[in-house]
Amino acid sequence: MSDGTNASVRDLCDDDRNVRQAAEDRLVALGVQAVDTLLPYAAERDPSRLKWGAESVLQRLGDEALPRLREIRRQGPGRLRSDALTVLLDLGGAEHLDERDRRAVERLVHIRLKDERPVRVPSEAGRWLAFPADRLDDAVAALGLHDLRPATTVMGVAAATKSQDSIEFKESQGKTQTAYRVFITPAFETWLSEVPIQNWCMLWGNSFIDQLDGFALADRLSERCGEAHLYVLDPYNRAENWYVSRDGRSVRSFGTYDEPQFQGEPLPFEVEHREDADEDEAEEYAEGVPYAMTAADYLSVEPGRMPASGTHGHGWLATTRPDVPNSRFKGALPL
Known part of the structure; x- marks a missing residue:
């Protein structure tokens, strides 16, 4: 690496934003010559200015960097092969891997699936649909899903909520x-003793649920699956929603900013909460249960750390178009 390239890499960490930007511009001007130097920094796990700067340069190089990354995968140097795979996935998606690398990734996913218990589903924020697990085929048909691929939970949640989830x-x-x-x-x-055991699947997909109307999706699901729910946790706006649909129609819902907040008749678990409420809780539960996590806990399953004994099968990644498979989506996913 030349002294000039060394200086540019150091400047990616500078406190002055203008200096960092100038360093990025110089490295982009180097073209593919900068790829080998930046790879180790871009693939680092811990966030830093150097990592962000290296990622930015490689993103700006885009397709220009892909041939060199594939060459490193085939011919080395060996110390860069792993980093090249990560950046290839980030820049181009799995469709830019050669057949050997695609098979290797698939084998690794299957290995991780064997010992991924217990799994954890995000419980801090998000939006998801829930439907009876024994109606998976009906859910796939109802939502028009394609290219189902086995996926670990950490991999799937990242794909649907953090990585590129629309094209x-x-x-x-x-x-x-x-x-x-x-x-x-x-x-x-489900684990509540007073509720008959039933298996539920959750469907995560931020852009999918936001852009195609999660309430309409729940209705479509319930029309084919008998019942489906939508849950929304939005701590940023201090908002929650839960929505129950049966046989294609809304049964009960709550929304922090809806008017009125509750719609439909109270469900049995809400009546129990109201009857069991003490003086301090009486007003809180007067109309029903205003908490999405509580509703999920009683109606399907509450996100969080899922007991291994109550987890069955594995997760699936899917897309909504037959001509856009999972391999088209960019981003290296955790396993």
């Missing part, structure tokens, strides 16, 4: 369409 593309007639990626969790058992 705009032009279909054969030239019209712009959007494809979404979603994650269907393993089947989780």
Whole structure:
């Protein structure tokens, strides 16, 4: 690495934003010559200015960097092979891997699936759909899902909530369409003693649920699966929603900013909460249960750390368009 390249890499960490930007510009101007130098920094796990700067340069190089990354995967140097795989996935997605690398990634996923118990589903924030696990085929048909691929839970949640989860593309007639990626969790058992054991799957997909109307998706699911729910936790706006649909129709819902907040008749678990409420809770539960996590706990399954004994099968990644497979979505996913 030349003295000039060394200086540019050091400047990626400078306190002055203008200095950092100038360093990025110089490294981008080097083209593929900068790839080998930046790879180890871009693939680091811990966040830092150096990592962010290296990632930014490689992102700006884009397709120009892909041939060199594939060459490193095939020919080395060996110390860069692992980093090259990560950056290849980030820049281009799995469709830019050669067949050997694709098979290796698939084998690794299957290995991780064997010992991923217990799994954890995010409980701090998010939005998800829930449906009976024994109606998985019906759910896939109802939502028009394609290219189902086995996925670990940590991998699937990252794909549907943190990584690229939507792609705009032009279909054969030239019209712009959007494809979404979603994650269907393993089947989780209900655990409340007074509720008959039933297995539920959750479907995660931020863009999918936001752009295609989670309430309408729940209705579509319940029309084919008998029952489906939508849950929303939005701590930023101090908002929660829960929505129950049966046989294609809304049964009961709550929304922090809805008017009225509750719609439909109270469900049995809400009546129990109201009857058991003490003086301090009487007003809180006067109309029903205003908490999405409580509703999920009683109606399906509450996100969080899922007991291994109550987890069945594995998760699935899927897309909403047959002509846009999972391999088109960019981003190296954790396993």
